[in-house]
Amino acid sequence: MGMKNPALVTVLHLLRTQSHLQQRFAAELGGVHGLSVNELLLLMHLDQAPGGRLRRVDLAQRLDLSQSSVTRMLAPMEKVGWVERAEDPRDARVGYVVLRKSGRRLAREGTRTLTAQAEALFAERWSAQELATLNALLGRLSAHLPGQLAAG
Amino acid sequence: MGMKNPALVTVLHLLRTQSHLQQRFAAELGGVHGLSVNELLLLMHLDQAPGGRLRRVDLAQRLDLSQSSVTRMLAPMEKVGWVERAEDPRDARVGYVVLRKSGRRLAREGTRTLTAQAEALFAERWSAQELATLNALLGRLSAHLPGQLAAG
DNA sequence: GGCCAATACTTGCAAACGCAAGTACACGGC
DNA sequence: GCCGTGTACTTGCGTTTGCAAGTATTGGCC
Numbered sequence: 001m002g003m004k005n006p007a008l009v010t011v012l013h014l015l016r017t018q019s020h021l022q023q024r025f026a027a028e029l030g031g032v033h034g035l036s037v038n039e040l041l042l043l044m045h046l047d048q049a050p051g052g053r054l055r056r057v058d059l060a061q062r063l064d065l066s067q068s069s070v071t072r073m074l075a076p077m078e079k080v081g082w083v084e085r086a087e088d089p090r091d092a093r094v095g096y097v098v099l100r101k102s103g104r105r106l107a108r109e110g111t112r113t114l115t116a117q118a119e120a121l122f123a124e125r126w127s128a129q130e131l132a133t134l135n136a137l138l139g140r141l142s143a144h145l146p147g148q149l150a151a152g
Numbered sequence: 153m154g155m156k157n158p159a160l161v162t163v164l165h166l167l168r169t170q171s172h173l174q175q176r177f178a179a180e181l182g183g184v185h186g187l188s189v190n191e192l193l194l195l196m197h198l199d200q201a202p203g204g205r206l207r208r209v210d211l212a213q214r215l216d217l218s219q220s221s222v223t224r225m226l227a228p229m230e231k232v233g234w235v236e237r238a239e240d241p242r243d244a245r246v247g248y249v250v251l252r253k254s255g256r257r258l259a260r261e262g263t264r265t266l267t268a269q270a271e272a273l274f275a276e277r278w279s280a281q282e283l284a285t286l287n288a289l290l291g292r293l294s295a296h297l298p299g300q301l302a303a304g
Numbered sequence: 305g306g307c308c309a310a311t312a313c314t315t316g317c318a319a320a321c322g323c324a325a326g327t328a329c330a331c332g333g334c
Numbered sequence: 335g336c337c338g339t340g341t342a343c344t345t346g347c348g349t350t351t352g353c354a355a356g357t358a359t360t361g362g363c364c
Contacts, residue, residue: 006283007270008263011173013290015189018170019216020294021163036320037167057342064171066322071344073320093329093342111160118159121293130289131158137286138165140277142172188350209312218352223314225350245312245359 021121028117033110038063039073040114043082043099043107052099053086059097082106177269184265185258190215192266194225195234195251195259204251205238211249234258 022037029035035043045062046052054062060070074097077083082103086096099107122131174189181187187195197214198204206214212222226249229235234255238248251259274283 005267005271006280006287007274008267010283010287010290011177011266011270011273013287013294014166014170014173015193016216017290017294018166021166023216025163038320041167055342064168064175065320067343068323068345069321091330091342095343114163115157115160118163119157121163122159125292128158131162133285134289134293135158135162135165137282137289138162138169141273141286142165142169190350207312219313220315220353221351243312243360247313 025114025117028113029110032113033106035106035110038065039077040107040110042070042073042077043103044111046083046097046099047104047107047111052104053096055088055094055096057094077103173273177266180265180269181262185262187258187262190217191225191229192259192262194222194229195255196263198235198249198251199256199259199263204256205248207240207246207248209246229255 026037029037029040033040041063042059045059046054056070056074057067060067063070065073074083078085080102081100083097084100086098088094088096178189181189181192185192193215194211197211198206208222208226209219212219215222217225226235230237232254233252235249236252238250240246240248
């Protein structure tokens with residue numbers, strides 16, 4: 001077992017942790033609300049946006065997805081009425097996505113179950129202090145990245 | 153802007169950070185070696201395994217992938233000779249994956265470029281102390297998960 | 305020794321995604 | 335006021351992935 005670079009090891013931990021968490025959260029969210037993780041994140045971003053509305057490009061950037069993925073994710077969500085389209089009177093290119101009542105409700109409920117999952121993750125063997133430290137360091141790591149969810 | 157749960161915020165940072173890093177590393181590794189991140193991780197696991205050999209199930213567990221994904225990832229890698237199959241004399245069900253010389257070389261080279269990327273990530277505004285702390289906390293978070301790469 | 309549950313792997317199928325090309329529109333320079 | 339460049343979005347196509355079903359094999363139990 002060779003000595004490994006600390007930066008490398010950290011990155012490996014990050015990659016592993018994420019793929020595991022992604023699976024756990026997806027299973028729970030799917031089971032309870034029929035939502036994928038990305039769908040919930042999309043709703044959460046809309047919920048936080050002023051007027052519950054956002055352009056598709058901005059959603060893509062915040063979700064770290066391509067524009068085409070956003071387009072395709074939205075189609076079924078419009079169909080079931082979580083979300084609706086709106087035009088921009090000044091620029092006919094843009095299509096706003098606006099959150100409807102049922103979508104807003106889903107966003108809140110989904111956030112609650114995601115929060116519960118997150119808390120369960122840290123419930124054992126983690127002090128509030130340690131969690132805060134991890135939070136701060138991760139926040140720093142992603143600080144210069146575009147489109148994060150408001151933190152407070 | 154409601155007060156947000158610290159555990160939730162931490163998890164959101166984790167998800168975002170990962171999806172961003174995944175893309176960066178994928179671009180670099182693909183460009184330099186023609187490897188995907190998962191392919192490199194697979195080679196790295198083999199490189200660390202005694203005899204450079206591992207069962208497919210164990211690879212799947214370590215990579216946090218399904219068995220079918222591992223099966224399909226390996227096909228082209230066998231074709232180009234990074235890896236070869238071996239049978240277990242005691243159990244005809246298992247198919248070992250064994251690393252060949254070119255695969256071992258690729259694993260080492262890929263690890264070097266991934267290490268460089270990882271170091272670049274932390275090069276600015278990160279002290280060795282902070283990196284060590286982040287590393288320890290992430291390590292704890294994934295500690296009870298199966299199949300991590302040996303830490304050195 | 306025959307049967308049944310569990311294990312290792314493969315394959316068919318569908319979902320989620322990115323890239324590149326296509327369409328529609330905006331905006332600035334001339 | 336037209337034209338070229340850039341932006342917002344959509345669509346076609348290929349890749350990666352998981353799930354579920356299928357095959358082969360092992361091992362325990364009677």
